[in-house]
Structures are given as C-alpha cells and as structure tokens.
Amino acid sequence: MYNFNHHRPGSVDAAAAALSSADDGKILAGGMTLLPTLKQRLANPSDLVDLGGIADLKGIREDGGSLIVGAMTTHAAVADDATVKAKIPALAALAEGIGDAQVRNCGTIGGSVANNDPAADYPAALVGLDATVHTNKRQIAADDFFTGMFETALDEGEIITAVAFPIPEKAGYAKFANPASRYAIVGVMVAKGPAGTRVAVTGAGPSVFRLGDAESALSGGISADAVSGVSVAADGLNSDLHASSEYRANLVSVMLRRAAAAAAG
Amino acid sequence: MPTVSMTVNGRAVTGDVEGRTLLVQFLREQLALTGTHIGCDTSQCGACVVHVDGQSVKSCTLLALQADGSEVTTIEGLAASNGDLHPMQEAFREHHGLQCGFCTPGMVMSAVDLLNKNPNPDEGEIREWLEGNICRCTGYHNIVKAIQSAAENMRG
Ligand SMILES: Cc1cc2nc3c(=O)[nH]c(=O)nc-3n(C[C@H](O)[C@H](O)[C@H](O)COP(=O)(O)OP(=O)(O)OC[C@H]3O[C@@H](n4cnc5c(N)ncnc54)[C@H](O)[C@@H]3O)c2cc1C
Ligand code: FES
C-alpha cells in the first residue's frame, strides 16, 4: 500500500472540504473494499477522508413511512436493529447475510452502495425497495443511481449521507451465495411497496436490474407459483469462474421463486 | 508523522504511525503484541481478529488511525493478570480446539464476540459465525465443541 494522508473530519461539510482540497482524495468508510484495493496498489490516492468520526452519518430512524439508514451504519447494525427487524425484516436478513461477522462489523451501507460491486447485496435492496440515496448535494432514486459495473450516478467528491427505504407491505430476499466470500452469485429482492411490486436482481448482470416480467406476474399477488413461469435469457449475464451465464440465468428463476415465497410470508 | 492513541488491553498507548499503518502492524511491530497473527492479509482468514470497542474486526483491514481513541482488546488481554486463562481459552485447551495454533487467537477473539452477543448459540449459529475464520488443521469440530463448552461454563 502506498502512503497517503489520513483525515478524520467531524462533519460532512469538513469532509467535503478535505476532499476538494486534496490532490486526489478518496472517501474511506469501513475500508472492507477500499483497503484491499490499496494493498494491491490498484489505486494510489493522495488523501483518505475517513468518515468514521462523523456521528451524524451513523444510525437508523423512522421518518414518515421510511427507514433512514445513515451512510456509516454497519451491516451488523442494520441486521441487529429492532426497527429494521420489525419494519423491513427482509433488509435485516439481507444485511445479516453479507460476508462474515467481522466484515459486517466494519462494512457500511454507504460504502457498499458507492462501490456498486455487481455481486453486492445492497443494490438489490435499494432498487427492490425503491429507496432514495441522500448525498451532501441531492437525492437520487435507486433506479437512477446504479449506472453500470462499479459505476454510480455520484459525482467526484459527492458524499452519500443516508439511504431512505419506504417501508413495504411485503418484501423477501433470496441469494445464492458464493461459498467463500458470501457475495451474491445471484440475489433477488421481491417487494410490494407504496409504488407497487418491484423485483430487483443482483449478481447476475454487470449491475443490478429490475425484472419486468416478474413484476407483472406478481402484480395480482405475491407467491412462488405466480412466478413459476418467469425465466431470463443468459445473453448479457455475467460469466466467470464461479458460474456461467446459463447457470446464473437458471439461478435467477430459482432465487425469484424463493424471494417471492419469503415475501409472501 | 501522525500520532495515534488508544487503549490496548487496558493500557493507554501512543505511537507515531504512517497513514497506511494497519492496526495489526501497530499491535505487532510497535507494541510487540505478536499474539495477533497475519494469515492472509486480505481480510479472508480471520487470524488477525481483535476487538475494537467491543466488536470483533479484522485488524489487517483497519488502519491504526481508524482505531484512534478506541478500546482495543487482543488475545493477550483475555487471560487474568494472575495468568488464569479466559474460559474460552481454557475450553480450546480442554477440547483440543487447536493443532498448529496459527488460527487460534483469531478464533478465540471471534468466539468471545459471539458469546457477548449470543450467550447460548446452537451449533449452526457457531458454524455460521466462524464464516470469517479459517482453520487449516482441526476440521472445526473441536473448535465448535470448545465454543459450546465455553458458552455453558460462562453462562454458569
Ligand atoms: C471477505 C469479504 C466478504 C464480503 N462479502 C460480501 C457479501 O457477501 N455481500 C456484499 O454485498 N458485500 C460483501 N463484501 C463487501 C462489503 O460489504 C463492504 O463492506 C462494502 O463493499 C464496502 O463498504 P465499506 O464501508 O467497507 O467501504 P470502503 O471500502 O471504505 O469504500 C468502498 C468505496 O466506496 C466509497 N465510499 C465509501 N463511503 C462512501 C460515502 N458515504 N459516499 C461516497 N462514497 C463512499 C469509497 O471511496 C470506496 O471507493 C465483502 C467484503 C469482504 C472483505
Ligand atoms: S490476516 Fe486478516 S483476515 Fe487474514
């Protein structure tokens, strides 16, 4: 790892100022993705702006029919939170299934969302639950946020401050996890929320996507049977040493049925 | 050079570090607390697990400066000052929960965090919790037994 200057600002404004005055500044959240990247010398930032000292960015609150999760809230905190368990149990279960206990104790929702790994779990939650990403400059709908593999709508130096999840009537998440890392080979979120029924798929393609056929099939009611005929083409899906695109296409159908069954309760 | 201060095993410590200094390097190289091991250096194996403010973390993937002002506990901080082993250490010894011992400090620290959160885990919960701790020797069975036995003893 090349050396860098470490900053630990106490507010979002101070963090934004530190980022804009740095030559090549980068945000540090839980470090679970960024520090391994730096160790491999795949990046060489001049400055790391550590959000760990900003109390405002941590914690979960309910506000006007939504759960607002601060960007620096760890996966473990989301998984253990009584309000999340009561209002969106599928979100708590998704967080509980990320990586391992120590990754969950450090990794944050803001870091996961900003990174937009094609195999990450949270993108499916944000798109499936029709969440909104709050930054220090604006609010971005999940549908517009994830723009491609490891790419998002964030501008240079823009800081995610929170993610707002409308509380759904029903939601369920199912993933086929990589047995080593627990990243999603395929993960599917099914939710019936204020904006209707949504189905989001992670792990299968270059970035999270919605499955329109499944959404129509579930519009009359959520059940595994309702989606038993839904399938996706392997074309354009990811293919790597973990799974071929055909295998992933099949997993989408299987995880879709499991997620629908979980959402139906 | 930045200065870092933290409490390690109940003792206040301060040191000069680089931005890139990892917590595990600070513990091993500056504080000579070599009980915390480095197995993979890529956040996979869990040999480096310590507690920061009561939470188990991989100290190979945390900057020393991220732990500034924190309470850190390493494997050296578990035994009583008279040398009596912590019930988890005792259980690993009793149940042959180690062979070469390389993974053991991380296993023990991870297991202690589990019992802090869930004093009565079943076998499945223990195995799931150990997802981030890799052992090349034991096959895990005796580690799981040790944690079950420690849980019983610690519940009293
Ligand atoms: C062994 C292992 C297993 C894992 N398994 C899974 C898994 O099963 N599922 C899964 O989804 N993930 C998994 N992960 C990834 C994990 O969830 C990470 O926590 C996450 O991807 C990054 O979050 P972080 O807080 O550590 O961010 P960091 O590593 O600190 O940052 C990641 C990126 O996001 C940027 N960033 C961070 N915070 C913000 C912010 N508030 N605003 C703007 N940009 C920001 C950083 O600049 C950086 O580019 C795993 C990781 C490891 C090491
Ligand atoms: S050395 Fe830290 S996880 Fe392997």
Ligand code: FES
């Ligand atoms: S006892 Fe040798 S690695 Fe676990």
